[in-house]
Amino acid sequence: MSTPMPDAVLVPHGEGHDGGLSSEVGGGAPGAPPASSRAEDARRRRWVLARRVAGRVLGAIFVLWAAASFTFFVQTLLPGSRATLLLNESSGQQKNYTAAELAPINHEYGFSKPVLTQYVDYIGGLVHGNFGTSYEQHQPVLSIISREVGPTLVLTLTSLLLAWVMALLFTIATAKRGRVVSAIGSGLEIVTAGLPYYWLGVILLVVFAIDLDVFPVQGGTSLSGLVLPALTLGIPLAGFIGQVTRDEFEKVLEQPFVTSARARGMGDLEVRLRHVLRHAVLPAITLSGWALGALISGAVIVETVFARPGIGQVIVTAAESRDVPLVSGVVMLVATVYVVANLLVDIAYTLIDPRLRAR
């Protein structure tokens, strides 16, 4: 399973364009083998494909298992007795308890069992969709998350859409438009990509919500309250997508097929939109797994800046009150989403790209 990440940008694209294709093309070429052997060939290829997909699925399951084990063992590193922490959290005190006081808690949460048994229970629970029970809210983590996930999904998806629209418009408008425009364009992308969410959010908040009073300071989940958080989350991502896309965009603009399109009399804007764009967006799409992680991390901060309800608020409050199962439940769920999303992208690539199928 190939996990996309920022440095993949440095990898030259289109490698293997030559060698890989020939075996695929061979089937339809003149002097093709007789029909029976061709059916044999197709069967063999389906088998290879099935094996590849199965391999990816197994790999993803392994990663999930390892991630779950990691999460579990980090939890066992908790200094001191968990039952004491729990009692102190629910009573708001800081004191030591007698063994008799701790016993029911230890029994209820299984802290007195051997670590290995706890581990097996934890993994078994995850397999059945049990991500643990919050110490503080005494509810299953999954039901807390499903109650709070709505606003976070709205925020992240809006930001993602916004980031792509901003980045593409900006790239189409400024890539290879003479030295000055290009330099301003790429400079702006570098600066925006590096802006911390907490700072950008505060600036937007101070300017547009407090000084100009265009948007509410605490918008809750209203539509007008979505604008500033979505911009805060979207602008740095747009800068990042823009950087990646611009590099590719400028490379593609020099390709022979662009020259040939121009020679056929196609206008500059049409060339950019119809021919260059579809090539230039590929590297940024490959990085969408990375973008997912960045969006979730960002959402946690943005929700705090704008006091917006959502998963971010849940996990920050939980980390503050040291509600370990709730935090690790959210973390494990995000890891699961990430792994499954990557698996689907990977399988899609395997199915679409004939070069990956042939090998």
Added chain:
Amino acid sequence: MSSISSAPPLGPAVARPLSLPRWLARLRPGVILAGLVIAFFAVAVIVPSLLAADNPLSINLAATLQAPSLHHILGTDASGRDLYSRVIYGARQSVLIGLGATALSMAIAIALGGLAGLAGGFVDAIINRGIEVLFAFPVLLLALLFVAVFGPSATTEIIAVGLGTAPGYARMIRGQVLAVRDSGYVESARALGHPYHRIVRRHIFPNAMRPLVVIMTLGVAQSIVWAAGLAFLGLGVPPPASEWGALLDAGRDFVTQAWWLEVMPGLAIVLLALSITTIGRYIQQQLEGGIAR
């Protein structure tokens, strides 16, 4: 032909080191500015009293929440403490957390990436999967998990940010080691019968580590930003520390009345991070100029 013979010999002229003023004159203004910003914060880290006369902890209830003025150039906070002094005195903790996290992350990354790249085969496959597992955890969420388990402190911040940013670097280093391992000069060293440890020590290690200078520089900037983000959430070093993220956290309640409490410490973070990134990119260009372009 005559023009060539009359020109000074090319080789030594290129190799002669530039004198300091000529070297400075060649730098772009952006790079000089970035260097100055870094120098300023370096002084703040080492001897903050040189830059800020006011005690960052001295409370003055007669001058609370004052906007930036000539007397308090960045304004004052809710207890009347001078914000400029607090930013200057907070630099040490912020920068040290950033450096610590980067050091930890690099140590993990070099160990994992180097071993994977050198050993190849089974070991490589295992480590690669391990890196993938770490990738499944977004940096901030991993940090929150560590805070929940160990409680907030500077050490937690360093471990969390260091571990969270390590997989990306590990993968880069692995790629670097692989590229160098398969390069022509390593192959010829092998053909000449040099022992393995010598090839690793003399050829692979120095060449694979060179781009690390850049990655590390950029990593420091990133770590400072992440650590401050964690502190901004109220999960960093407890008050009255004036670490930059803690300043942001403290200013959050006053954002409607006193914008400077949020904007100014954030500006310090952005300025320093941007300057470090600029210098990192400059080093990268210099290195690439010498090798590829």
